[in-house]
């Protein structure tokens with residue numbers, strides 16, 4: 001089966017890291033903000049370069065600096081969400097969960113609620129043009145802002161929950177950003193609010209810290225999905241637990257090598273997840289920053305499976321992942 005024709009489920013993709021380079025360039029110029037003189041120079045600022053790869057999470061996160069210049073305005077946010085959804089659809093993604101943190105899009109005066117609604121409007125515009133496409137938005141609290149701001153973010157998120165919308169709405173809650181020094185347990189209050197508000201729960205965990213933070217995300221925050229989860233392979237008991245309770249891992253292969261979550265030359269943990277019977281979703285994380293897309297990530301996994309002689313079916317992986325979506329309408 002060719003990769004393009006597989007119906008895909010995208011459960012972990014960031015707005016800021018996935019804006020098409022050409023659109024960022026157009027918006028930069030339209031808003032008189034362009035920091036460089038050409039599209040090619042802009043591309044270098046937005047996409048991880050070979051010399052950056054494997055340099056660690058914080059070097060990777062630097063690529064998120066420039067998109068924020070233009071995503072402070074309602075119409076720009078609408079346009080970028082629309083463009084990202086259209087690009088995913090072109091890769092035959094039929095179910096798309098985007099995610100982002102509204103608090104870092106309020107510097108020009110948008111409220112967090114407006115910042116959320118802007119993205120939802122872009123998703124609805126894409127749904128209207130793309131038959132069969134279902135979308136939803138996961139709201140992220142930035143770890144470095146701490147547990148109190150996270151509670152405020154959770155309340156803003158549930159106020160735009162999917163149950164209040166006819167089409168795309170907020171479907172889930174997440175924490176992201178620097179892992180070390182900001183363990184999941186600090187965000188328990190925010191997750192309680194999100195859970196009571198009916199949101200699905202996931203967390204970036206085990207990307208830049210050990211298995212302990214994945215245990216915390218599951219046991220203390222109540223997460224049913226984990227973003228990355230790479231360090232779980234150091235803890236067989238944790239792997240058994242994730243398999244038993246069907247905790248899905250949102251797997252982002254290219255991104256993991258770029259951030260150093262998986263070392264160059266190391267086999268990606270996704271094979272171990274499949275061996276243990278842990279549900280997975282094949283995800284892009286950031287199509288622009290990581291210079292990837294759904295087709296590329298699927299082809300990468302197919303190649304890894306073939307290399308070790310596994311016969312897991314990529315289309316079946318997507319069908320199983322669909323059962324773990326936070327979208328419910």
Ligand SMILES: [Zn+2]
Nearest residue numbers: 014204227285
């Ligand atoms: Zn992520």
